[in-house]
Amino acid sequence: PIEFHEDVLQAMATPATSHVAPNFIPVLGESIELLREVLFTSGQPFIIAGSGTLGWDMTASNLVEAGEEVLVCNSGYFGDRFGECLETYGAKVTHLRVPIGDAPQLAAVAAALKTNKYKAITITHVDTSTGVLADIKGIAEVVRNESPETLVVVDGVCSKALGAPPGLCVMGVSKRAIEVFKTRKTPVPNYYANWNRWLPIMNAYEARKPSYFATPAVQNVFALHVSLKQIIAQGxxxxxxxxxxxxxxxxxxxxxxxxxxxxxxxxxxxxxxxxxxxxxxxxxxxxxxxxxxxxxxxxxxxxxxxxxxxxxxxxxxxxxxxxxxxxxxxxxxxxxxxxxxxxxxxxx
The missing domain is CATH 3.90.1150.10 (Aspartate Aminotransferase, domain 1)
Structure with a gap:
């Protein structure tokens, strides 16, 4: 756990508020916009009630279809678990493991991409089971050079680093990944994590309009909103x-x-x-x-x-x-x- 700023804690104490209330709609809408700044992306952010593990389900169910190959850069516990999630949805997973305490090596990633075609490669940015930091930029460059059609998926579970309480799944999805999702051949094998249900919700709130699929974690969103503004203000x-x-x-x-x-x-x-x-x-x-x-x-x-x-x-x-x-x-x-x-x- 981390210590939260007093203003973030105060936001968590927001009185019971409807998810379609006039004081909540702009908070979620602006939080989506602020995430683009924090994540350096022009893609589609998602802010959904659930832990970071929900991000695995969203990735596995929306971007990968049964029988497709995924390369997991595995530097610890969370690489194992992401692989398990992918296999649950029928993906064929190859683990690129490193000795305990080591980070994924660029040469090994390149070699793996030369020997097989992968729909996606997953990287745990920081595997907190080992304290290992992966070279996301370096790996992404290798993928672009060796297998540009392969999607790069970064597990950057981040409530602590964002200074916000746990309880939200925060994702940033590139435009290319959204197109891959929209052109999938089979139905999404998940109900709650299905982007067909969540994309209209995110778009509506960003347009400052109410919408509903599942009740958002209202107080968590208020808290995240405060923290995101603090991060932007600091730089x-x-x-x-x-x-x-x-x-x-x-x-x-x-x-x-x-x-x-x-x-x-x-x-x-x-x-x-x-x-x-x-x-x-x-x-x-x-x-x-x-x-x-x-x-x-x-x-x-x-x-x-x-x-x-x-x-x-x-x-x-x-x-x-x-x-x-x-x-x-x-x-x-x-x-x-x-x-x-x-x-x-x-x-x-």
Whole structure:
């Protein structure tokens, strides 16, 4: 979890409001427009009640038809799960796996595209099970060169990075992907995730008109709207920069403690979180309760092969964009103090 800005929390406390109320329609409509700015896209945004996992269902059911081939760049837990979702809808999935802590390699992607034709390639931007950052731009360029007809799908599940509470599926879909969807040969094998139902809703609200298929998460949309306006006001590029600075600070602190990151290199380590191996003699049952006693919520491991061996801390949202709050320093100091309480000599 992250800390939310007070204005975002206040928006979540909006009194019960109809999804066709005059004060809600422009909020959803403007949120769709703001997403284009934040995502640097001229395509079609979707804002739909559901978790990021709904984005997998939308991708698998709307863009891929049964029997079509999909290449999954797999750098951890979420590559596995995206693959499972695609297979549920009948896709033939090939996993391009990397060793734990490594990022997908451009040469390996190019080689895979030379040996087979894929309807889509999926990439987890940051697999939070490993803290690995994928080179989205580099992979997309390889795809454009080797197999330009292949759709590039980025899993960038982002409620924390957007500074908004979970509860919405946020997507940006290119015009080319929409055309692929519109020319599919078989019916969409999903009811709730079907873009035939959601495209008219998104278009109506962007035109500031009410429409209905399923009730939106009204309070979540109010909160997202506030957060998106804050991001635009700060500047998206500046937001990227301050997250990189905070990440560098956190990772230097971790290194100076003598700890090892799960990512095998800083060039592919995520900027919004850090995955850190426990030092010898310290376990999750030792460290995490001590961190909690210091008021810090950290997560245990998620990758099935190394889950008991590492922990994860986040550094995103207002905790880094407003450093005067002291959240990052408090977290890092708590890690050091808790490790010292565990008897780790590197923290003494």
């Amino acid at each position: 998206v590029e500046k937001r990227f920069a301050v997250h990189k600075e905070a990440s560098a600070k956190a990772k230097k602190f971790i290194h100076d403690l003598g700890l090892k990151l799960v990512p095998t290199g800083l060039d592919h380590a995520a900027n919004g979180m850090s995955a850190v191996y426990y030092p010898e003699g310290v376990a999750a049952t030792d460290l995490l309760p001590k961190l909690a006693a210091h008021g810090i919520v950290a997560a245990g491991g998620l990758h099935v092969e190394i889950a008991p061996k590492y922990f994860r801390i986040g550094h995103m949202g207002i905790s880094v964009t407003e450093p005067e709050r002291g959240h990052l320093d408090a977290t890092l100091n708590a890690v050091k103090a808790s490790l010292a309480e565990c008897g780790y000599k590197g923290a003494l």
